Amino acid sequence: MLNAVEVAKSQRALQLRKCPECGSTEWITDQGSGEVVCKTCGLVISDVILDQKPEWRAFTLEERRSKARTGAPTSLNQFDKGLSTTFQPYKDAYGRALPLKDRLKMIRLRRWNLRSRMHSSVQRNLSQAMNVLTRLSDKLHVPRSVAEHAALIYRKALDKGLIRGRSIKSIAAAALYAACRITRTPRPLKDVVRASTRSRKEISRNYRLIRRELNLTMPVDYPAKYVPKIVSKAGLSQKTGTLAIELLQKAKEMKVIVGKGPVGIAAAALYIASFMNGEAITQRKLARVAGVTEVTVRNRYKGLNKHLGLGLRKGVRR
Secondary structure, rough: OOHHHHHHHHHHHHHHHOOOOOOOOEEEEEEOOEEEOOOOOOOEEEEEOOOOOOOOOOOOHHHHHHHHHOOOOOOOOOOOOOOOOOOOOEEEOOOOOHHHHHHHHHHHHHHHHHHHHHOOOOHHHHHHHHHHHHHHHHHOOOHHHHHHHHHHHHHHHHOOOOOOOOHHHHHHHHHHHHHHOOOOOOHHHHHHHOOOOHHHHHHHHHHHHHHHHHHHHHOOOOOOHHHHHHHHHHHOOOHHHHHHHHHHHHHHHHHOOOOOOOHHHHHHHHHHHHHHHHOOOHHHHHHHHHOHHHHHHHHHHHHHHOOOOOOOOOOOOO
């Protein structure tokens, strides 16, 4: 064994990755004896190596899976990030039923364990907000990554004190809408409002607050993302949808769609494509399916028709 001075030298050598005798950086690690030896001079730098492998052995994949002790990954969608511990108050570690006295004791301990997990107002706020976010994410069918991003935005808003005096449900809905905008997930504000219990005005106001206070940069949605959804709802053909995307690509190159709503532009491009392919659909139906006004579809149609030089005048269906 090494004395105290040698142990201090060996610890410093392990930190510097340099032999204290010859200055060599080439070492040999002997896993069997637990020693680190200098390859040049043979000095034993350390004779104690921390074994980070599990204490159990497994020879098959099924054995390894059954013996591995790993929990679920951390998640921002849970108020405690999934790190808290829960226990079963009715059975012991061997699966045997507990006596009535011990069972009542374990029930009381579990109750206090649940209370201690939410001992502060921040924890209670997060617990309620994460439940709201989970419900909204399920209703809107957004990916898990988007829900995680929304939880992160809400936590940042909570740390900055933006929740005080405002509704938790409206802030959670605004955070989810902001996450959809950042990740380019096509979920318009009206869908978020429909899934939530708060008004459009309140969610819009809180969305602008989050965007301003957290310095969020929102990417501009490309109208072609909304084409498949409108095609499916309106019952148009795939050929019409492909033609509409081509028209949108030309309009993007000519910078015609800058500053205009993507849904209205997509509906107008689909109206032009359906007219060119001979499919009968009115502006009123497209506007109802896309969730915009008929005037918006008509104005965007006139703009695309003019700038793309399509020359469509006759047979316009309203």
